[in-house]
Amino acid sequence: MVHNFNAGPSVLPKTVFEQASQAILNFNNTGLSILEIGHRTSLFQNVMDEAIALVKELMQLDSNREVLFLHGGASTQFFQVPMNLLSEGETGAYLDCGTWGTKAIKEAKVFGNVDVVASSKDKNYSYIPKGYTIPAQAKYFHYTSNNTIEGTQMHSIPDSPVPLVADMSSDILSAVLDFNRFDLIYAGAQKNIGAAGVNLVIVNKEILGKVNRKLPSMMDYQQHIANGSMLNTPPVFAVYVCLLTLRWLKEQGGVAAIEKINNKKSELIYNTLDSLPVFKPTVAKEDRSKMNVVFSMENPELEKDFLDLCKKEGMVGIKGHRTVGGFRVSLYNALPLSSVEALTELMKHFALQHA
Numbered sequence: 001m002v003h004n005f006n007a008g009p010s011v012l013p014k015t016v017f018e019q020a021s022q023a024i025l026n027f028n029n030t031g032l033s034i035l036e037i038g039h040r041t042s043l044f045q046n047v048m049d050e051a052i053a054l055v056k057e058l059m060q061l062d063s064n065r066e067v068l069f070l071h072g073g074a075s076t077q078f079f080q081v082p083m084n085l086l087s088e089g090e091t092g093a094y095l096d097c098g099t100w101g102t103k104a105i106k107e108a109k110v111f112g113n114v115d116v117v118a119s120s121k122d123k124n125y126s127y128i129p130k131g132y133t134i135p136a137q138a139k140y141f142h143y144t145s146n147n148t149i150e151g152t153q154m155h156s157i158p159d160s161p162v163p164l165v166a167d168m169s170s171d172i173l174s175a176v177l178d179f180n181r182f183d184l185i186y187a188g189a190q191k192n193i194g195a196a197g198v199n200l201v202i203v204n205k206e207i208l209g210k211v212n213r214k215l216p217s218m219m220d221y222q223q224h225i226a227n228g229s230m231l232n233t234p235p236v237f238a239v240y241v242c243l244l245t246l247r248w249l250k251e252q253g254g255v256a257a258i259e260k261i262n263n264k265k266s267e268l269i270y271n272t273l274d275s276l277p278v279f280k281p282t283v284a285k286e287d288r289s290k291m292n293v294v295f296s297m298e299n300p301e302l303e304k305d306f307l308d309l310c311k312k313e314g315m316v317g318i319k320g321h322r323t324v325g326g327f328r329v330s331l332y333n334a335l336p337l338s339s340v341e342a343l344t345e346l347m348k349h350f351a352l353q354h355a
């Protein structure tokens with residue numbers, strides 16, 4: 001039995017793997033593989049239509065919000081966002097709360113001015129900055145809702161006088177939020193949505209078409225909207241895996257139901273960490289992520305022993321990011337509670353041995 005705590009690409013439901021495998025051999029009893037059908041066929045159009053409809057339904061999006069499946073991973077959105085929203089000389093406001101946000105800031109500077117309204121760099125991004133002011137003249141305010149590497153998460157939506165843009169790559173669809181408060185949301189699929197190779201973008205069409213630069217077609221959200229995410233050949237198989245994962249999420253009872261399980265998982269692991277002095281959670285308590293639990297050990301010499309034990313017991317992907325060290329346990333939607341139970345039992349056992 002393998003327990004997969006990878007940070008992304010990461011665990012997906014077993015039924016999704018089974019259905020995706022079947023579709024490679026024989027898609028919907030057509031005698032054709034999902035890998036060999038044209039993207040302009042009704043067969044694939046139905047896949048795209050259902051995936052878009054499920055995102056709208058699960059996130060309860062209003063009619064101004066357009067759903068796109070685009071190439072390029074979340075890193076492409078770091079520059080596609082400012083390209084579409086920020087004219088030269090205009091300012092985008094950014095919250096600097098982790099490694100990925102820092103990269104988004106760097107890319108935005110290519111297209112306009114960046115006002116970093118607050119940063120938690122002073123303490124290695126181990127907390128979420130608070131009490132900052134978002135300038136009313138900014139074109140938008142950008143933040144990372146969950147910091148995958150550092151293990152912090154925004155637990156409320158900030159009040160903003162300007163359009164809100166969020167990188168939700170590592171916590172989208174994990175908890176109920178008023179997603180209509182955002183003017184643009186983007187997320188790489190490879191954690192809670194499906195397979196790597198595609199990006200989910202949700203955009204309020206009202207904010208588009210206002211920049212004064214020319215946009216290459218493939219970078220222009222309006223052209224993607226007009227073409228239903230099929231301006232060119234979409235990543236067909238990755239979109240199909242998203243559809244299967246979205247169907248699975250709906251079968252679980254949707255976002256509200258998965259949030260309850262996600263809360264149980266994160267409470268169990270944080271309570272265990274707090275009760276065992278050998279372990280040392282590294283981020284501010286009120287900003288702890290429910291998706292990526294980051295911790296180290298009081299005695300760093302024991303870290304290798306714990307990693308070896310985890311490996312022996314089939315726990316995969318718990319080594320911390322190379323820039324942070326220690327451990328990172330990712331608890332995405334498809335990770336069962338039983339995996340967290342197995343890991344916390346192992347932690348208790350290890351703590352007893354090293355008391």
Ligand code: PMP
Nearest residue numbers: 073074075100148167169170188
């Ligand atoms: N933002 C966040 C919050 C992430 O966790 C990641 C990847 N783990 C990225 C952006 C970059 O995503 P990609 O590799 O798909 O470009």
